[in-house]
Amino acid sequence: MSNRRRKHHQHHMSIPWHEFVPEDDQILAQKADLEAKSAVVGRVGLMMLACGTGAWRVRDSMNIMARKLNLVCSADIGLISLEFTCVDQNGHSHTQALSLPTTGVNTDKLTLMERFIKKVNKSETNLTLEEIHNELDKIQNTKGNYQPYQVGLAAALACCAFVFLLGGGPIEMLGSFIGAGLGNYTRRKMLDRHITLLACVAVSVMVACLAYSASFNLMELLFNISSRHEAGYIGAMLFVIPGFPFITSGLDIAKMDMRSGLERLAHALVIIGVATLVGWAMALMVHLQPEDFVPLKLTALQYFLLRIPASFCGVFGFSIMFNSPKKMAAIAGLIGAVANPLRLELVDIVHMEPGLAAFFGALTAGLLASYVYKKMHYPRISLTVPSIVIMVPGLYMYRAVYNLGLASISVGALWVTKAALIVIFLPLGLIVARILTDDKWRHCN
Structure with missing residues (x-):
């Protein structure tokens, strides 16, 4: 029965x-x-x-x-x-x-x-x-490669690295590691029980924010750390960034598959809307504010050298979350370790606009993925999306919603504009790479 x-x-x-x-x-x-x-x-x-x-x-x-x-x-x-x-x-x-x-x-x-x-x-x-x-x-019927706790650890690693790339230090990284790990573990367990997607997103973001808040309060109690480190809670919820639908929507629109492209874009925006609104509500409840990160006392060379392993770890973690085998995840990580530091150095050293720098980072990732595809026949999309997910401006998106929620319309609109430019330029970089390297994709006949 x-x-x-x-x-x-x-x-x-x-x-x-x-x-x-x-x-x-x-x-x-x-x-x-x-x-x-x-x-x-x-x-x-x-x-x-x-x-x-x-x-x-x-x-x-x-x-x-x-x-x-x-x-x-x-x-x-x-x-x-x-x-x-x-x-x-x-x-x-x-x-x-x-x-x-x-x-x-x-x-x-x-x-x-x-x-x-x-x-x-x-x-x-x-x-x-x-x-x-x-x-x-x-x-x-092929089963997933990883257990829920492994996917949780992958998200913890990815978000921990993500926070450093955004400017956070060891305290923010530790809090994000705990928050993202528990949050994505919760999401995976709910998905395994076929709970509807938006409920999984909302609950996992709540868990991530609460876990970061609890770990931060414990560190504040034990080590008397500054309250400015609470800004790292944003990094704990970045594992919900819908990288695949965001990027594939741009690629589909470029190939005039408007139905698929617009549906994927709407899907990604709904996830981001739910995640950021839940994060905003949780921030108000537990009194967290998205302040600027405490500046790290590192030289430009030290930043550059640390960004390489951080980018690798971030991309590797996201690849594991997408069920990539370890070898494929490592290759995607190597691509990200080249493309993402290039993007960040273009912003810091050349003072290039973040959107344009994102274009060159995505272009580099696309060209490297095409080379790997010809040698190892891994799907390009399986390599490019994880390698540029860490370029998606999740921090900007959250700050936009946070300020709009507080009726700071001008500040919120500024963050929306910054985020939109980067989000538009990322698929454009991959589109140019595909046009240059894929003869079949280049034509529309």
């Missing part, structure tokens, strides 16, 4: 993919009927969409599979849904609409899917539909 009730309350019904396979499951996929072949094309697109990649890559994968099955495919792709039509050589068509219950990011499954698509593309399709679905079953 309990199992039946649980299934009854599933809002999104699961699709029995194997029921589309003909009774004679030894028939080659190319010789199957239109409905069965269309189901394979749709499943490939839906699995790619579930990994968090953009509409262009989803459509490209569907097209490759469709061509191998002697079909023509036209797809309209959003954030969690897609509608597509497959047409066979006889002019018959079959249309389907598919959707996901939620959105997320899984770079490990994305890598497995891209390898599967490349294998299909390079060989004659001597597989039956049953064999194709079995391969897709293996990928879909």
Whole structure:
């Protein structure tokens, strides 16, 4: 009875993919009927969409599979849904609409899917539909690489490094380590129980802020530290930054996938809005203020040398949060250790505007990711997004909402403008890198 009730309350019904396979499951996929072949094309697109990649890559994968099955495919792709039509050589068509219950990011499954698509593309399709679905079953049922406590530690490492890159010192870094670790652990446990996304964001931010406040008060009691160090609580909540939808929205809009791009942008803005509003409310409740960080007594050379390992740790931590294998996460970390210090040095040494510096940082990350892609075939998006997530101005976004909440409209608008310029320039850098290095992405035919 309990199992039946649980299934009854599933809002999104699961699709029995194997029921589309003909009774004679030894028939080659190319010789199957239109409905069965269309189901394979749709499943490939839906699995790619579930990994968090953009509409262009989803459509490209569907097209490759469709061509191998002697079909023509036209797809309209959003954030969690897609509608597509497959047409066979006889002019018959079959249309389907598919959707996901939620959105997320899984770079490990994305890598497995891209390898599967490349294998299909390079060989004659001597597989039956049953064999194709079995391969897709293996990928879909692949478990996550990390336990909740490991994902919590990854967020702790990333946010700890993030705070240093923003100008914080050891006290802020320690508080952020504790707050972000507990906050992301809470979020992961809630996601594992299929709690709705915005509730996960709100509760995890609350936990992160409370954990930072408690650890700060304890350090203040034991070591009599200055109250100015309380500003580090912002870093404890930066693990909720929606880097993937932010960046893929820009890439989709650049390729005229407006539906997907705008839906992803709206999704990212909703997450940021909820996170910053909850953070603002918690700050008022526990009397925390986003003041400037206490200046560190470091030389320009010391800053530069410390920014390299901090950038590596930040990107590595975010990559682990996206379920990247350790090797992929380390490579993304190395890319970030080049691109992010370059961005910061352009601001500090050359006095370049932060938005323009973000463009060059993202461009560098995109070019390095393209080089790694040609050598190791890791998906570019799995390397570029983690390496530039630490460039997303989460601090600016929070300060904008904080000041707007206090009716300081002019100050809030200033922070909104600063954040918007950087957010716009980040995907532009990746777009230019893709145009320069990816012949297939460069054209629109």
